[in-house]
Amino acid sequence: MAQSQHFTPSVDPADDPVDTVVSRMRALEAVLPERDGIAVFNGVYLAVTEAIGRRLDTGHFPDAEAAITLDVLFAERYLRVAEGGHAPACWRPLLQFRRHPGVRPLQFALCGINAHIGHDLALAVVDTCRTLGCEPAELEDEFEQVGDVLVSLEERIREELMPGPDLLQIADPLTHLLGAWSLERAREASWSAARALWALRGLPDLAEEFAHRLDAAVGLAGRMLLTPMPERADCCPRG
Template sequence: MTISEALTVDQAVDRMEALRSTLPTGDGVAVFNRMYLRVTRLVRERLGETYFADPAGMSELDAVFAARYLDAVEAASDGRRPAPCWRPLFELRNRPGIHPLQYALAGMNTHIEHDLPLSVLDTCRLLGSRPEDVRADYHRINDLLAQVEAEVREELLPGPQAPAAAEALLHVLGVWSIDRAREAAWATVEALWELRHTPAVEDAVAGTLSRTVGMVSRALLTPVE
């Protein structure tokens, strides 16, 4: 049984909380984990409200989504290499000169542009639905991701007392936008859905996506200090 089959939203929160208590504060994975824990808690709160059109379906999607990140954590802990899209974050997690905000956004880049579209497809297969059936709630999840991303940017950006550091950081982070990432992720959903009857081609495209997303994450982790 895979993590994605066994996981619930509560279990995902529990695992991320356990990671938060064990990882050093400055560790790059710890930085992203804190950010993603905020997102997952927020989704869990909304599942009990009227925020989502299909709370049960979104609970499944959120669990599958979280499992992809936790799979990468488990691989690194076991001495295995995570998927190419996650390797930059895990390989550079303690590299000097990388600002915490870079770790947060590199992790978000990987999780949105790679993990989210594949998780949508996995959830559609599990529930017997189509991407169009989850599109409205997909955008609601993205709105929560964008909310937390904006909060984290504000919290972690260097203050006016460090103008040089802020300028270098903004130059590096200028290669990525959460709005473009969200648009690209949905385009990936639609493209891979059309390839679902040709698994070899679908796998090849997904593998290329993982490597391409990893390249952007590595660029986001260019040292700025």
């Protein structure tokens, strides 16, 4: 499947499509081992989707149709991978290392966020523009509000999955690795990529090449995020 293939399902708020996404994520949660890397990310993403659903219920998004369409098409790109479909390069490190004993849960979570924000979000914006017949600029408010939920959740993820202070002192490589990646920067880059892909829509070969390069670059960053961390004994050699 081409990396830039777009999804254009019918999205009707009356059908509760966000609830359907949540149900699919809960089904994955029920069958995946707790320590599995996909399971770690799935738990994070489930919380994000539930938070977005609550905001939709309370009228937080002025354009509910646009917000629902973006949310569902965005989630679809992850769910196709998690449910055994084609995996773009950005998701392959997480699939390859999902059971590696030297990779921490926080690394799994951030690797999934890196793939989904760095690659999938840009393509989901293009998918949404095609579905609704609009320009990226018309989705900017929805993009920013969804991004705000993700940023607030990243803080919670770090609080819940980050090792305690004693382990951080021991595992300095983990501290350094995590400090080199930023969700905010990834979100900004994704918006620029979405605008570029939309501008290139009349040049399909060039758009395909751009999407392929984006996928590969995000995959490289994900592989570095999954660098196995040394065990305690290795971190603190005794002299």
